[in-house]
Amino acid sequence: MNQAREAQHHAPNKLKSGNPATRAAAERQVAAGAPPRITWRNWVGGARLRTLPLAVAPVVAGAGIAQMLQSFSWPLSILALAVAVFLQIGVNYANDYSDGVRGTDEFRVGPARLTGSGLVNPKHVLVTALVFFGLAAAAGFAAVVLSGRWWFLAVGVVAIIAAWFYTGGKKPYGYMGLGEIMVFIFFGLVATVGTVWLQSDIIPQEAWFAGVGIGLFAVAVLIVNNLRDIPTDRLAGKNTLSVRIGAGWSKALFITCVVLPLAVPLIFLLFYPGMVFVLFVFVLVGPAILIVLTAKTPKELILVLQLTSFAALFYGVALGYAFGF
Structure with missing residues (x-):
């Protein structure tokens, strides 16, 4: 008592x-x-570090393509990486805050969130998200000053707005089944092509192909996450794409998104022999597909999340190496 x-x-x-x-x-x-x-482990968990490979992969691939164009810049590449990583962490804390205050995380499966668990004042989580958005903005501004490409400021503003309204605001697009489209655009095309464009006046077709492949991996991560959460998202009124199309089509879409990127190294294999190493990503993709097809419980899909995130990182690094060296 x-x-x-x-x-x-x-x-x-x-x-x-x-x-x-x-x-x-x-x-x-x-x-x-x-x-x-509340401990520091709770805050580290809130950053969702296992999602950071999705931020690193497009920047590394873009840097490799910049090296291919003989326009690679260490300072600009590091700043691009800082923007991507800080923005990803900011998104994760913003999602924690927005889903928590809506009560969505009350039904979720997986590690407890800061806001939804009641461990942390929601305002503190919101401030943390804004701090990381600010760090991303500062790194982006430094990159703009060094490169002289001032129109990148507009890209940065749009990226931060998109990050917030994924689960924030009155009508978050993540609750309307549009998250996969935005993830493909920003974690694929914008991050990859943007890293190249920051360092070069030329945007070769390699950058667009790499952006598509990496973007599809990012979509696959989101799909398997939402596939796991279909029952709880339905209870919470969160109408993700997986909730809308069901588990069967979500699994088919996941498999499509992790297999199609393999077409990129096959297309360029004759011109860049290093592409053969990119194909080894199937060592991670294969088990992920098998688990998705045979999983009986949501918790089994957590391993698929990890495998797919590392597959995205391997894919981006291998592409960067194949193009650049």
């Missing part, structure tokens, strides 16, 4: 919260007699 009272003393604001997820989490903590605790 004393432990329960102590827990309630530690979480009075959360028990009165208008956020259903925060309130429910606090009630469970009080009932268990355990006051809410």
Whole structure:
């Protein structure tokens, strides 16, 4: 009884919260007699580091293509990488905040989120997201100053707006089944082609092909994530593409998105012998496909998320090496 009272003393604001997820989490903590605790591991978990390969892959591929054009710049490539990574982390915290305050994460399967678990004041999560968006903007501004390509400022503004409205705002496009399209555009074409364009006046066809391949891997990661969450997203009213088309078509779309990128190294194999190494990505893709086809529970798909993220990173790095060296 004393432990329960102590827990309630530690979480009075959360028990009165208008956020259903925060309130429910606090009630469970009080009932268990355990006051809410927050550690650095919770914040690291909120950054969702396993999604960072999706930010690194297009920049490395773009840098390799810039090397091919003999216009590679270490400072500009590092700044492009900083923009991509900071923006990805900012998106992850923004999603944590937006899904949490809506109560969406109350139904989710997987690691507890900062906001939805009630461990952290939602405003603190929002501020953290804004800090990383600010870091991305600062790195982007430095890249613009060094390159002299001032119109990239507009690209950066659009990217940050797209990042926020994925799950933020009154009508987030991630809740309308449009997340895959935006992920393909920004984590594929914009990030890859943008890295090249930042360093060169020439945008070769290799950049567009690489952007398509990497973009498809990014879409595959989102699809398997949403495939895992179909039952809970339906309960929360989150109408992702997977909720709209169902598990069967989601699996077919996932397989398509991890197989089609293999066409890129096959197309360029005669011109860039290093493309043979890119084909080894199937070592990761093959098991991911097998698990998707045979998975019986949502938790099994977590491994597919990891395999696909690493496949995207391997694919981007291998493409960059094949084009650049």
